[in-house]
Amino acid sequence: MAVIKTQNVTKVYNPDTIPVHALNGINIEITQGEFTAIVGPSGSGKTTLLNIIGGLDNPTDGYIEVGGQDISKLSDNELIEFRKNNIGFVFQAYNLIPVMTAKENVEFVMLLQNRPQAERDQRVKELMEAVGIGDKMDKRPSQLSGGQQQRVAVARALAPKPHFILADEPTANLDSKSTANLLDIMADLNQKENITFVFSTHDQRVIDRARRVITIDDGLVISDETR
Amino acid sequence: MLFKIAWRNIWRSRTRSFVVIGSIIVGVWAVISLLSFSSGISSSYVNSTIQNELSHIQIHHPEFLNEREIGLDIEDSQAILTKVKKTPNVKAASQRTVSIGMVSSSKGARGVMIMGVDPEEEDQVTNLKSNIKEGNYFGSKKRNPILISKRMAEKLQVKMRQKVVLNFQDKNNDITAGAFRIAGIYSTGNNTFDEFRVYVRRSDMNRLMGEENLAHEIAIFLNEPRELEMTAGALKTISPNLAVQTYKEISPEINLFESQLQISAAIFMTIVMLALIFGIINTMLMAVLERYRELGMLMSIGMNKSRIFFMIVYETIMLGIIALPFGLAAGYVTVRWLNKKGIDLSAYGEGMQEFGFSQIVYPDLQSEYYLQLALAVVITAVLASLYPAWKAIKLKPVEAIRKI
Helix, strand or coil: CEEEEEEEEEEEEEECCCCCEEEEEEECCEEEEEEEEEEEECCCCCHHHHHHHCCCCCCCCEEEEEEECCCCCHHHHHHHHHHHEEEEEEECCCCCCCCCCCCCCHHCCCCCCCCCCCHHHHHHHHHHCCCCHHHHCCCCCHHHHHHHHHHHHHEEEECCCCEEEEEEECCCCCCCCHHHHHHHHHHHHHHHHCCEEEEEECCHHHHHHCCCCEECCCCCEEEEEEE | CHHHHHHHHHHHCCCHHHHHHHHHHHHHHHHHHHHHHHHHHHHHHHHHHHHHHHCCEEEECCHHHHCCCCCCCCCHHHHHHHHHHHCCCCEEEEEEEEEEEEEEECCCCEEHHHHHHHHHHHHHCCHHHHEEEEECCCCCCCCCCCEEEHHHHHHHHHCCEEEEEEEEEECCCCEEEEEEEEEEECCCCHHHHHHHEEEEEEHHHHHHHHCCCCEEEEEEECCCHHHHHHHHHHHHHHHCCEEEEEEHHHHHHHHHHHHHHHHHHHHHHHHHHHHHHHHHHHHHHHHHHHHHHHHHHHHHHCCCCHHHHHHHHHHHHHHHHHHHHHHHHHHHHHHHHHHHCCCEHHHHHHHHHCCCCEECCEEEEEEEHHHHHHHHHHHHHHHHHHHHHHHHHHCCCHHHHCCC
């Protein structure tokens, strides 16, 4: 089943002044359980595609379906609501709320969803244990290493049971040991729980672990390789 | 949840939060101090007018205050006085015979208001006795003692125990005159008042007037001035054909004073709160811009705009609410201290006395102003939070999360 489906997605910035064509008709389909990296040089349109798939931006034209729902015409507020319930995000940095503990960060989206306390507590515990930081519940982000912070971010992204996890350069600030560790955890979740991961990355270590690599350049898919 | 994040957020940059909290404290303190000072001046004026002259409520013939005619007296005033004294909240009441006339000595003459008072009862409604600076308060049993002010004594160039002559109209509108001996010299601190008023015994004055029981005025002093209007209402039912007026009605400048205090309070508050608004906006805007990426992340993961908006609003209100008790307490302590100590304005005393102000001001502030100020601070915080909060929700998560 397709978790993400795009049809002729285009994006033009500054259409009225100096138009910049970031995406020129992207057609991709990502199915449940994929571990996919979207790669491409700077200016290729990779980030724009990721923003559109993640419901952070609207396309100029074309159609995007996430979990069976057309999100290409949603308003800002509808997109926020959609992201909350359907997409898990892991960013490169500034992922966590610095004034909250690891547990509170993981719990945060579920609080936004008004889930009951007992459910939240149980899920936070499960997720934090799954990413291997069950003992760091009450630590603030500043008390955690970069790798541990990213693991909290992964746990948080998983908390609302999203259709897929969108990870934007998740390993950019990590050393190789932490990177390997994080990738192990994500690959493990992918295999055991059938969770879909979509990465945007430059990092060869991530690309090496991906089972599908979509390469973008000049706003077009130039290669789509499944391993 | 929002409260929790907001609360923790304000302690992220302690110095900055303390600067805002500090400025609110200073602002609140300054407003309270300034208001208490002007309130002190105002209430000293109001109190001296009440205690030296008006008392809280007066009863007259309905035409008396306009016409000042001798014939416009209170009929059966003794019976009314008895009823008045039995009215709840009335502490004391005193009858007065009032006439406009002339006082003359060998050195000069002046127009005056001659007040015929019953010494014992008058002592319970005004401060005349305690304002005596020389001599005594109708102490002697001799006929025709008079109390004149220090200022009047200077103008007439008379001293204690010398004689002055009073000329005024009697009951038949004929001019009558009597020689009075100066038994006491008083000073209220209000030159305007002192210059135009002399006090004699009502019995002496009425004898010259030709009617023993004449009274033009009943002055009433209350136990609880806050129930002024209620008591005035009760007194109106006792004397339906007479004019029952509170000091505010008799002396409109007192009302003016009180409303002026309210206006200046509003102006002070507005100025200080405006200054605070800009200070708070500046700080909160900094806090928002500094957290641009974090706010973008929050929006990305599904925190909607209204939550972001209220988070910033709560943060600002919390700063105000933290500062408020300290500001109010600092103001209160200052007011209590100054109230006990008094602010000596004798350097400017002459000018102030001319207008009936006392030289030492005892700052004081009614509790309702503290409440108003508390409300003003909360409103200020809310207003100041709107722009930064609006700025926060205007950000585009796509741009925010990739901003360096």
